[in-house]
Amino acid sequence: MHQDIPKIEHLYDCYHRDVYHFALYYTNSKQEAEDITQETFFKAMKQLDKLKDNDKVKTWLFSIARNTAVDIHRRQKIKRLITEKLSWQPVLKEVPKPLEIVEKNEQWQTVQEALMTLKSHDRIIIICRMLKDYTIQETAVILGISEVKVRVDFHRAMARLRKKVGRDD
Amino acid sequence: MEERDYDLFDALKKRPDKEPDVDFSNEIRQKLQKTHLKKTTRFSIATILTVPVTLAVLLFVFMIGTGQSFELKNAAQLTTEWEKDLTIIVCIFLMLALSSFILFVYFKGLTKGRLVYMTFSLSFFAWIGNLVYAEHRNIDETIVQPSYSESYDYKSKRDNIDEIQQKQDSYLMKTNEGGIK
Amino acid sequence: MKNPYEYLLSGMGFVFIDLNAFGLPDILPDFIGYLLFAYGIHLLPSFHNLKRWSKNFAIILMIMSFFVELYQWLGYQILGEIGVQFMQFLFIVFMYWVFQLLLHIHNNKPLEAKTFKTYQKFMAFMLCGFVIQAFSINFDASMRGNVHFIGSLFQLLSSLLFINLCRTCNEYFKKIKENKVHSLE
Structure with missing residues (x-):
């Protein structure tokens, strides 16, 4: 029913923070997270009439966010690589200020950096399960895979992350 | 899941720059409101144009390629x-x-x-x-x-073979007679 | 208590070796394999609908394969190679249900990851093998044998994976049984 379709503004008010958090954890870049949030809601607006079940709006929106995040992050990565190749030297990162050096030791950054070294699929599973506290069923719908696969891959991803953080026993 | 895993992620959940800019959020909201009405026409034109054109190109390439x-x-x-x-x-x-x-x-x-x-x-x-x-x-x-x-016509072929056989026989008869003479 | 995985393992052996024939199709008949499968499924600890479906499926396959075997013994085949290939396809569908049942039983247990990984590989290789063999009939005579052989290799690999899973489950089942006995003592 057309009347039952939620308004995009309403969806935006409800979920834009969640989508932004997801994108920020996925890319660790404020700029990319903003791009992903914007793109996600524009895509959602175009596909809103395809939404059949209003109860599934959250997982539907996050599956769009996930696809958008993967696309944009990949595009940015390729762009960076091309710039690097064309200039024949690695792109210099901004020299950290003393305060940032102190902050570098913060735990959240250690975890975020470890998260960034994981594969896209593993990273999304950890974000959904541990940072956004979604259920296995919700994560399975977002990723478009079976629940068993989510469970299996989640344990594997966590083991990899622990190794990266240095908590592997 | 171990307790210390949760500690680890709690720290990341509290990262200081976690929330989006208010200006950015408002800007996107306004953009969404403005573009709200345009959506249907754009989608239908894209569908009407791309699908048949792609199919026609594929068909053309196939027919040219294979004859x-x-x-x-x-x-x-x-x-x-x-x-x-x-x-x-x-x-x-x-x-x-x-x-x-x-x-x-x-x-x-x-x-x-x-x-x-x-x-x-x-x-x-x-x-x-x-x-x-x-x-x-x-x-x-x-x-x-x-x-x-x-569709193989055995009867007409048989007749042909019989004709050839008769010609051969009469030729042999003639040559034999010639030899005797 | 009887171990269901042993029956599934021997069922696979009977069905697989018969499918691949090796020139001796009558030694390990398929219907005994399906009978073992049905009994193994019957012993599995579950009351889910999946169990009933897969058991009934195994019984139907047992009856069908019995007739296929019977005609082979009598010297002629039902539909020739087509009948064998159709049975092979039904076997893949049957194995899909068996895996669904095993995944349901092993849900949130240590064997879940292994079952799922085996399921992924088994189904992918089995179906690929079937597809390759299906296409092989339209290749040149020189290529046909080789392509068919590649398909068979895929299926051999998937069967070995299932046997390996059954062995692991077997050991796990034995361990649980021992622990139960010890706890009773």
């Missing part, structure tokens, strides 16, 4: 070496495409929903399709061989 029509029977009657090679290439291509699809579905873990049923039904149709194609090809090949053809 054949799309009818399966014609495809089954390919006889020249070049065309035989093409059939094998198409077969290999389809086989690899289907196998890759199956591997993709199962290894990516997309084992929930229609994709699994698609792998089964596509495999089944591939099998049936191959059987039908093999059957058609065999029928066509047998038509080429005259010994199995129903």
Whole structure:
């Protein structure tokens, strides 16, 4: 029913923070997270009439966010690589200020950096399960895979992350 | 899940720059409100234009490339070496495409929903399709061989052979008579 | 208590070796394999509908394969190679249900990951093998044998994976049984 379709503004008010958090954890870049949030809601607006079940709006929106995040992050990565190749030297990162050096030791950054070294699929599973506290069923719908696969891959991803953080026993 | 894992992620949940800019949020909201009305026309034009154009281009490329029509029977009657090679290439291509699809579905873990049923039904149709194609090809090949053809006119051929036989006999008779003389 | 995985393992052996024939199709008949499968499924600890479906499926396959075997013994085949290939396809569908049942039973247990990984590989290789063999009939005579062989290799690999899973489950089942006995003592 057309009347039952939620308004995009309403969806935006409800979920834009969640989508932004997801994108920020996925890319660790404020700029990319903003791009992903914007793109996600524009895509959602175009596909809103395809939404059949209003109860599934959250997982539907996050599956769009996930696809958008993967696309944009990949595009940015390729762009960076091309710039690097064309200039024949690695792109210099901004020299950290003393305060940032102190902050570098913060735990959240250690975890975020470890998260960034994981594969896209593993990273999304950890974000959904541990940072956004979604259920296995919700994560399975977002990723478009079976629940068993989510469970299996989640344990594997966590083991990899622990190794990266240095908590592997 | 271990307790210390939760501690680890709690720290990340509290990262200081977690919340989006208020200006950015308002700006996107306004943009969404403005573009709200345009959506339907853009989508339908894209659909109307791209799908038939893509199909027409594919059809054109196929017809130029092969010089054949799309009818399966014609495809089954390919006889020249070049065309035989093409059939094998198409077969290999389809086989690899289907196998890759199956591997993709199962290894990516997309084992929930229609994709699994698609792998089964596509495999089944591939099998049936191959059987039908093999059957058609065999029928066509047998038509080429005259010994199995129903249209082979044995009676007229028999008459011809009889005529030749009679001519040979009369020639032999004449030569024999000449020899005796 | 009887171990269901042993029956599934021997069922697979019977069905697989018969499918591949090796020139001796009558030694390990398929219907005994399906009978073992049905009994193994019957012993599995579950009351889910999946169990009933897969058991009934195994019984139907047992009856069908019995007739196929019977005609082979009598010297002629039903539909020739087509009948064998159709049985092979039904076997893959049957194994899909068996895996669904095993995944349901092993849900949130240590064997879940292994079962799922085996399921992924088994189904992918089995279906690929079937597709390759289906396409092989339209290849040139020189290529046909090789392509068919590649398909068979895929299926051999998937059967070995299932046997390996059954062995692991077997050991796990034995361990649980021992622990239960010890706890009773």
